[in-house]
Amino acid sequence: MTMLPLEPTKKLGLVIDLDICVGCHACAVNCKEWNTGGYGNSLSDQEPFGADPAGTWLNRIHSFEAVPFDDAGQPAPQDARIVHFPKSCLHCDDAPCVTVCPTGASYKRSEDGIVLVNEDACIGCGLCAWACAYGAREMDAEAGVMKKCTLCVDRIYNENLPEEDRQPACVRSCPANARHFGDLADPSSDVSNMVVKRGGVDLMPEQGNRPVNKYLPPRPKSGTHACGSGQSDQVSLLKMAETPQAAGFVGWLDKALSKLD
Amino acid sequence: MHPAKSVIFFTTISGAGFGLIALLALTAGMGHISWDKSWELAAVGLGLSISGLISSVFHLGNPQRAWRAVTQWQSSWLSREGVLAVMTCGLFGLWVLAGMAGYVLPNMLGYVVAGLCVLTVFATAMIYAQLRPVPRWHTWLTPASYLGFSLSSGMLLMVMLHPHYNGMAGGALGCLAIAWTVKVLWWMRAAKADVRSGGSDTATATGLAGYADVRLFEKPHMTKNYLMKEMVFAVGRKHMQKLRLIALVLGAAAPAAFLGFSLIAGGNVLVMVFAVAAHLAGLFVERWLFFAEAEHVVSLYYGR
Ligand code: SF4
Ligand code: SF4
Numbered sequence: 001m002t003m004l005p006l007e008p009t010k011k012l013g014l015v016i017d018l019d020i021c022v023g024c025h026a027c028a029v030n031c032k033e034w035n036t037g038g039y040g041n042s043l044s045d046q047e048p049f050g051a052d053p054a055g056t057w058l059n060r061i062h063s064f065e066a067v068p069f070d071d072a073g074q075p076a077p078q079d080a081r082i083v084h085f086p087k088s089c090l091h092c093d094d095a096p097c098v099t100v101c102p103t104g105a106s107y108k109r110s111e112d113g114i115v116l117v118n119e120d121a122c123i124g125c126g127l128c129a130w131a132c133a134y135g136a137r138e139m140d141a142e143a144g145v146m147k148k149c150t151l152c153v154d155r156i157y158n159e160n161l162p163e164e165d166r167q168p169a170c171v172r173s174c175p176a177n178a179r180h181f182g183d184l185a186d187p188s189s190d191v192s193n194m195v196v197k198r199g200g201v202d203l204m205p206e207q208g209n210r211p212v213n214k215y216l217p218p219r220p221k222s223g224t225h226a227c228g229s230g231q232s233d234q235v236s237l238l239k240m241a242e243t244p245q246a247a248g249f250v251g252w253l254d255k256a257l258s259k260l261d
Numbered sequence: 262m263h264p265a266k267s268v269i270f271f272t273t274i275s276g277a278g279f280g281l282i283a284l285l286a287l288t289a290g291m292g293h294i295s296w297d298k299s300w301e302l303a304a305v306g307l308g309l310s311i312s313g314l315i316s317s318v319f320h321l322g323n324p325q326r327a328w329r330a331v332t333q334w335q336s337s338w339l340s341r342e343g344v345l346a347v348m349t350c351g352l353f354g355l356w357v358l359a360g361m362a363g364y365v366l367p368n369m370l371g372y373v374v375a376g377l378c379v380l381t382v383f384a385t386a387m388i389y390a391q392l393r394p395v396p397r398w399h400t401w402l403t404p405a406s407y408l409g410f411s412l413s414s415g416m417l418l419m420v421m422l423h424p425h426y427n428g429m430a431g432g433a434l435g436c437l438a439i440a441w442t443v444k445v446l447w448w449m450r451a452a453k454a455d456v457r458s459g460g461s462d463t464a465t466a467t468g469l470a471g472y473a474d475v476r477l478f479e480k481p482h483m484t485k486n487y488l489m490k491e492m493v494f495a496v497g498r499k500h501m502q503k504l505r506l507i508a509l510v511l512g513a514a515a516p517a518a519f520l521g522f523s524l525i526a527g528g529n530v531l532v533m534v535f536a537v538a539a540h541l542a543g544l545f546v547e548r549w550l551f552f553a554e555a556e557h558v559v560s561l562y563y564g565r
């Protein structure tokens with residue numbers, strides 16, 4: 001049924017921290033590994049060892065160059081940084097991928113808000129992938145059906161797994177702890193708190209999809225720039241190199257070496 | 262967006278078929294033709310519509326389940342299109358068969374079938390017009406232009422199929438003018454409706470709006486993926502102006518000239534065959550561009 005359910009009382013989703021993602025692609029690899037043997041058809045590859053390999057992935061990591069704005073709103077090139085950006089389905093509340101589906105294969109669960117594809121009913125028309133602004137759906141070239149992030153529905157409720165593994169594969173495998181899983185409809189959940197504290201945002205809110213997943217923006221790296229209060233508690237490495245004022249062992253070493261001149 | 266041949270063929274040919282069916286149904290509804298004598302005309306209309314629909318099925322990853330596509334008409338334009346197409350062809354086919362068998366059904370049916378044709382073509386166009394992530398499609402001008410071309414190609418077919426309707430050549434000229442005027446308006450709007458025109462850009466796409474100037478540093482994978490092949494299609498945009506000119510010459514100027522010629526000659530079927538062929542060829546180019554020109558906001562994640 002491709003009508004959207006009434007507002008689910010539980011909204012399971014991910015919170016992704018753009019401040020600490022190091023772009024290692026571990027979550028993408030583990031996502032592929034888990035999901036190729038789990039829910040539905042496997043995630044096929046075409047010409048995996050050929051000249052032009054391609055394949056289905058439910059989670060991909062893009063990297064962006066970000067030049068943060070200073071207090072005057074101007075880009076500050078000296079603060080430029082790389083932001084690694086993992087992208088999987090955001091399990092939108094107003095999911096257009098669901099309502100466009102002609103077969104009822106795409107649906108949003110009323111009990112926890114997870115957006116899924118019933119692969120036995122999918123005709124592979126591809127319209128849902130067109131309707132998703134985020135590129136979160138990929139047609140599997142082998143099976144001819146639409147694949148998307150399942151929020152690891154076959155892990156999170158799976159009582160055969162030890163308690164600590166009942167989390168999405170990508171969350172479990174992230175070595176930097178940049179991905180968090182929880183109920184975003186519950187204001188007291190860890191993920192909701194994180195979103196409030198860090199000012200979590202929606203991707204492309206202007207598209208009107210009301211994504212459940214949230215992204216935490218990078219923390220300002222320099223106190224004098226980018227959303228900072230203007231007061232720096234950070235140390236200038238340049239100044240330190242020129243006039244070392246270190247204490248403790250390094251200070252003693254500095255003094256001892258200075259005496260040698 | 263990737264211009265798939267099957268979808269280009271489907272939208273143009275079934276559009277022409279439904280245009281023709283609508284005009285035939287109206288004519289029959291007004292009592293000017295009866296199916297026992299003119300069933301071949303109906304067969305052409307049905308043949309075009311149905312072959313277009315069949316070609317659209319080839320576009321699917323699992324065509325054997327295509328029947329499921331008629332189930333979600335409450336929410337999905339693609340499903341509505343399927344339901345309406347089946348209803349239209351079914352009702353029209355039954356009407357014609359009944360007429361051939363000597364049963365005279367109420368002429369009212371003509372208006373019902375014509376109305377269903379309009380709704381079917383409208384639903385086809387809404388599959389594209391509903392998509393907010395594709396700003397060039399997301400406008401009421403999209404269904405207007407689909408309806409315009411359905412009418413113009415149906416009208417030209419009508420003139421071609423029966424010299425008796427040569428009196429309608431003037432009407433066909435008018436329809437050509439209307440259809441291409443709408444398309445030119447669509448093109449004018451398209452010039453302003455690039456991928457960022459809906460307010461989306463790389464910063465909103467990454468959630469970094471207001472924080473930083475953002476541009477792509479590295480794609481997720483070095484080779485192409487489904488999303489890039491399907492939605493980040495860029496080949497045709499380069500030759501856009503030339504292709505538009507070709508579409509206009511084949512789709513508008515040539516059929517208008519052939520129509521005029523046929524009019525002077527007092528109705529010539531062969532000349533009208535050329536007119537229809539040129540018009541449809543022009544529409545293929547126009548429809549190819551409709552897809553190739555459309556940009557999807559997902560391309561913001563791929564460096565556009
Ligand atoms: S991110 Fe895309 S696929 Fe996932 S629910 Fe939203 S619109 Fe649908
Ligand atoms: S590809 Fe499958 S899931 Fe997507 S709209 Fe078509 S039938 Fe529905």
Ligand code: SF4
Nearest residue numbers: 031149151152168170
């Ligand atoms: S929740 Fe599961 S399916 Fe979704 S991106 Fe993470 S690992 Fe992949």
